[in-house]
Amino acid sequence: MSKLYKLSAKEVNTGIRSGEFTAEEYIIQILERIDKVNPKVNAVICIDRNGALEKARLVDRKIREDEKIGPLAGIAIGIKDNICTSGLKTTCASKMLEEYVPPYDATVVRRLKDDDAIIIGKLNLDEFAMGSSTEFSSFGPTSNPWNTDYVAGGSSGGSAASVAASECSVSLGSDTGGSIRCPASFCSVVGLKPTYGLVSRFGLIPYANSLEQIGPIGKTVSDVVMIMKTIAGADDNDQTVQVTYRTPDYTFSSNEKMRIGLVRELTEGAEPEISKRIYSAMDLFTNLDCKCEEISMNYVDYALASYYTIAMAEASSNLSRYDNIRYGFNFTPDGYEWNAYFAKVRSNFGDEVKRRIIVGTYVLSSAYYGKYYLKAQKIRTMLKQELRSLFKKYDILIAPTMPILPFKFGEKIDDPIKMFMIDIDTVIANLAGVPAITVPAGFSNDLPIGLQIMASEFQEQKLFNAALLFESNTNINRSPEL
Amino acid sequence: MVLMKQGDNEYPGIKIGLEIHCQLTGLQSKLFCSCFCNYHGLEPNGNICPICCGLPGTLPLLNKTAVESACMVSLALDCKIPDNITFYRKNYFYPDLPKNFQLTQYNAYGITSIGVGGSLKYGEKTSRIRRIQLEEDPGRLVYESGGIDFSSSYTLIDYNRAGISLVEIVTEPDFTDPKDVRVFLNKITSIIEHLGVCNTKRQGSVRCDANISIQGGKRVEIKNVGSFKEVEKALNYEIARQKTMSMHDIKVLAETRDWDDARKVTKQSRAKEEEQDYRYFPEPDIPTILLGEEYVSSIRKKMPELPYERKNRFIAYYELSDHISQVLIDNKELADFFESAVKIYSSPKEIANWIVTELLRYTDDDITEAKIDSSSIPNQSSSLFAGLKIDPNQIAELAILIDRNTINRNTAKIILTQIIKTGEMPSQVLARTDVLKIEDKIIISEAVESVFKAEKSAIRDAKNNPNVANFLLGKVMKLTKGRADPKITLNLIKTKLDGLD
Numbered sequence: 002m003s004k005l006y007k008l009s010a011k012e013v014n015t016g017i018r019s020g021e022f023t024a025e026e027y028i029i030q031i032l033e034r035i036d037k038v039n040p041k042v043n044a045v046i047c048i049d050r051n052g053a054l055e056k057a058r059l060v061d062r063k064i065r066e067d068e069k070i071g072p073l074a075g076i077a078i079g080i081k082d083n084i085c086t087s088g089l090k091t092t093c094a095s096k097m098l099e100e101y102v103p104p105y106d107a108t109v110v111r112r113l114k115d116d117d118a119i120i121i122g123k124l125n126l127d128e129f130a131m132g133s134s135t136e137f138s139s140f141g142p143t144s145n146p147w148n149t150d151y152v153a154g155g156s157s158g159g160s161a162a163s164v165a166a167s168e169c170s171v172s173l174g175s176d177t178g179g180s181i182r183c184p185a186s187f188c189s190v191v192g193l194k195p196t197y198g199l200v201s202r203f204g205l206i207p208y209a210n211s212l213e214q215i216g217p218i219g220k221t222v223s224d225v226v227m228i229m230k231t232i233a234g235a236d237d238n239d240q241t242v243q244v245t246y247r248t249p250d251y252t253f254s255s256n257e258k259m260r261i262g263l264v265r266e267l268t269e270g271a272e273p274e275i276s277k278r279i280y281s282a283m284d285l286f287t288n289l290d291c292k293c294e295e296i297s298m299n300y301v302d303y304a305l306a307s308y309y310t311i312a313m314a315e316a317s318s319n320l321s322r323y324d325n326i327r328y329g330f331n332f333t334p335d336g337y338e339w340n341a342y343f344a345k346v347r348s349n350f351g352d353e354v355k356r357r358i359i360v361g362t363y364v365l366s367s368a369y370y371g372k373y374y375l376k377a378q379k380i381r382t383m384l385k386q387e388l389r390s391l392f393k394k395y396d397i398l399i400a401p402t403m404p405i406l407p408f409k410f411g412e413k414i415d416d417p418i419k420m421f422m423i424d425i426d427t428v429i430a431n432l433a434g435v436p437a438i439t440v441p442a443g444f445s446n447d448l449p450i451g452l453q454i455m456a457s458e459f460q461e462q463k464l465f466n467a468a469l470l471f472e473s474n475t476n477i478n479r480s481p482e483l
Numbered sequence: 484m485v486l487m488k489q490g491d492n493e494y495p496g497i498k499i500g501l502e503i504h505c506q507l508t509g510l511q512s513k514l515f516c517s518c519f520c521n522y523h524g525l526e527p528n529g530n531i532c533p534i535c536c537g538l539p540g541t542l543p544l545l546n547k548t549a550v551e552s553a554c555m556v557s558l559a560l561d562c563k564i565p566d567n568i569t570f571y572r573k574n575y576f577y578p579d580l581p582k583n584f585q586l587t588q589y590n591a592y593g594i595t596s597i598g599v600g601g602s603l604k605y606g607e608k609t610s611r612i613r614r615i616q617l618e619e620d621p622g623r624l625v626y627e628s629g630g631i632d633f634s635s636s637y638t639l640i641d642y643n644r645a646g647i648s649l650v651e652i653v654t655e656p657d658f659t660d661p662k663d664v665r666v667f668l669n670k671i672t673s674i675i676e677h678l679g680v681c682n683t684k685r686q687g688s689v690r691c692d693a694n695i696s697i698q699g700g701k702r703v704e705i706k707n708v709g710s711f712k713e714v715e716k717a718l719n720y721e722i723a724r725q726k727t728m729s730m731h732d733i734k735v736l737a738e739t740r741d742w743d744d745a746r747k748v749t750k751q752s753r754a755k756e757e758e759q760d761y762r763y764f765p766e767p768d769i770p771t772i773l774l775g776e777e778y779v780s781s782i783r784k785k786m787p788e789l790p791y792e793r794k795n796r797f798i799a800y801y802e803l804s805d806h807i808s809q810v811l812i813d814n815k816e817l818a819d820f821f822e823s824a825v826k827i828y829s830s831p832k833e834i835a836n837w838i839v840t841e842l843l844r845y846t847d848d849d850i851t852e853a854k855i856d857s858s859s860i861p862n863q864s865s866s867l868f869a870g871l872k873i874d875p876n877q878i879a880e881l882a883i884l885i886d887r888n889t890i891n892r893n894t895a896k897i898i899l900t901q902i903i904k905t906g907e908m909p910s911q912v913l914a915r916t917d918v919l920k921i922e923d924k925i926i927i928s929e930a931v932e933s934v935f936k937a938e939k940s941a942i943r944d945a946k947n948n949p950n951v952a953n954f955l956l957g958k959v960m961k962l963t964k965g966r967a968d969p970k971i972t973l974n975l976i977k978t979k980l981d982g983l984d
């Protein structure tokens with residue numbers, strides 16, 4: 002039988018529906034593939050073999066008996082391990098939650114199941130999604146499938162690497178400051194950070210609530226769109242989801258003459274090989290009848306500082322609840338006064354998480370609140386306004402997804418500032434709440450480069466049009482040899 | 484040095500401020516999830532869900548009705564309502580807080596809570612309301628020994644209360660006398676009862692912290708006061724303590740003290756004294772709630788009658804006196820009782836008098852408190868009439884019997900003493916016993932005759948002593964067990980005395 006695990010989600014779905022192969026045959030191949038390549042990649046940290054096979058047989062039965070089946074029937078999907086799955090451990094790659102089994106499904110997980118997707122397992126990440134390389138995981142780092150000496154990016158390193166390594170057809174990640182786009186770019190796959198308020202966060206274990214969204218990663222733009230149709234839209238369990246966008250129905254309208262702005266500061270700030278690729282992407286769009294211009298953004302320089310101030314402030318409060326009283330890991334409180342117990346159990350956080358809790362606590366303290374947190378929020382507002390006025394003139398903005406190529410393990414882990422700096426291109430979309438997608442744009446020294454496309458709030462359609470236009474006029478490899 | 488009498492609170496510069504917490508018991512569910520609002524009588528941790536337990540990934544879902552209730556309280560206390568409100572996280576570690584932060588509101592940086600800058604008149608005085616805010620209640624710690632005992636070897640946590648809606652009312656330090664505080668708290672109680680937002684009789688539904696300073700001293704916080712009634716006692720104790728310190732030139736320092744309900748003293752709180760930095764910041768998971776003029780006026784329209792409005796109606800419609808009306812509306816249960824009785828029999832003045840001057844003598848003010856403090860009956864709301872078997876039907880019938888002259892007031896009083904114990908209707912008591920008034924002149928004459936025979940020496944004094952007639956009346960009443968009509972009897976006695984001449 003052919004290599005079913007290599008197929009795109011759309012191809013899998015078509016094959017299963019038409020009876021070309023069964024969901025069970027496909028899932029067996031996926032499980033074999035995980036067994037074969039995961040020791041090299043370390044993208045999947047928990048495999049739900051029985052659950053996946055059971056669901057595959059159910060899908061097959063439904064098809065055999067001509068029952069109604071969901072639009073994602075049979076597709077193997079991996080879930081970042083900070084998204085709750087009922088009855089399946091959800092650890093955030095932290096020792097703090099090493100024994101935690103959620104009693105409920107995240108809204109996105111429930112919707113995937115309802116649409117007959119098959120949850121294959123949970124995917125690696127930086128502890129509590131804090132990091133840009135998936136090196137800060139209690140399960141060990143995820144390797145880049147293109148070169149296993151290199152990082153996969155982060156924090157959704159497992160989500161991007163598992164798709165690139167064909168351990169699942171699509172995956173869910175979460176993006177707080179680039180956590181979907183960075184690894185998708187590093188692994189040469191497509192990753193979307195939706196508009197803030199388009200996808201329910203119910204069941205996403207928060208790092209920074211006001212910035213993050215759950216989003217899909219896939220081999221193709223249409224795979225990403227397919228998942229969005231299932232997960233997006235109003236949810237009774239999340240009041241920050243905009244009710245007006247209940248059922249997105251994305252249809253492609255090509256040949257629409259797009260107005261495109263290339264963000265000069267971000268493009269010029271990237272490594273030469275990368276900026277060269279972005280400029281040639283602009284040339285490609287121009288040749289496809291789009292109207293392209295270079296534009297300048299004033300607040301880019303302040304974006305990183307603003308982002309990290311807000312993210313760490315929220316994180317310091319979000320992570321307060323991990324005191325091991327109601328859930329967590331095995332550690333008896335016997336003989337401890339509660340303050341001492343809290344202190345003891347909270348030392349179980351990893352170093353990067355501790356660093357962010359400490360900084361976040363500092364910027365929220367009453368003496369510094371005005372100096373840091375409020376100022377960061379002001380910058381955020383100004384950045385939003387700047388983007389709003391840009392999007393009056395341009396349908397989309399393009400820039401690199403990452404300013405650098407994937408790097409080797411350990412290269413930046415000892416220098417937090419260096420690590421923070423690589424988020425410069427991605428944090429803008431999170432601060433402004435706008436959607437952004439990364440699509441493979443080529444390679445330099447056999448390491449992937451990603452093109453980032455941003456659009457105005459809830460204009461995912463424009464993103465998809467541009468991304469598909471680019472994808473269909475380029476031919477970039479998404480399947481590394483492993 | 485000026486010596487002062489015990490209990491003299493006219494010390495210069497007494498400043499008292501209050502922080503009142505009221506649970507919004509009128510709601511169906513908690514503030515941010517669908518767990519029950521009424522957790523009484525449920526198994527410990529039997530009223531919890533992933534949201535109120537703060538499980539990772541859950542999001543608060545704001546109960547819009549709670550916002551309405553808090554808005555009503557704010558309007559009743561004359562507060563300004565901002566155009567929009569947000570929730571803030573108050574960060575601190577405590578085992579009863581599932582998320583280790585509390586969702587509350589905040590007043591700074593131009594942001595305000597749901598109510599701000601209000602006032603409430605009580606008697607001739609007014610206290611300013613600084614702010615009113617909507618927030619969530621934490622869980623409850625249960626210590627091994629049952630009380631707040633830090634030597635317990637273990638502590639249990641019950642999250643049934645976690646996430647219950649609270650309205651916090653913060654006053655300016657405008658009170659100078661603990662007695663005023665009691666009057667003010669009674670007034671607040673009546674208002675929230677009338678609004679239907681808080682059943683103050685439900686255990687733990689109202690709590691009050693106080694802060695107090697005297698001239699030259701620092702502000703002392705008093706916490707852990709179990710009921711409104713105890714606040715006055717705690718304040719009196721604290722004033723006496725601070726005065727004594729100041730007389731001995733000991734500085735009163737800023738501190739938090741707990742009210743010891745059993746010993747009736749305040750004592751230094753074991754809580755850490757260091758200034759807490761709560762690191763307030765806006766809750767990103769609850770979008771800003773728009774209120775605005777239209778919203779406020781729609782709430783105003785929905786608002787039930789407030790106590791002062793009800794009082795005015797009682798005076799105008801039922802023609803009751805200011806005093807009687809005030810007594811009735813000061814306790815919603817009493818006012819409701821009155822109106823139910825009046826619906827059965829429309830004799831408002833008679834009924835109001837019976838309630839205020841007679842029935843109230845049998846209600847025990849302390850009974851409410853006693854029940855609140857008792858953990859043995861946690862699920863019972865204690866009524867003002869707790870222990871009495873009285874309802875408006877009985878009082879209405881009593882008024883009917885009086886109006887028809889079937890019984891006199893003294894008889895009615897006797898009947899009342901019985902029916903509050905048995906729950907019978909007055910007519911049942913009448914039928915069963917011989918309490919009917921004797922109006923038959925022949926029967927009364929017989930009684931008068933026998934008294935005259937027994938009291939020969941008194942009758943001899945009758946010419947010189949005008950009180951003899953009344954003395955004889957008393958004897959006749961005693962003989963007839965109070966049933967003889969006094970008017971007829973006195974006439975008969977006087978006629979008979981005159982005839983002796």
Ligand SMILES: [Zn+2]
Nearest residue numbers: 516518532535
């Ligand atoms: Zn709940």
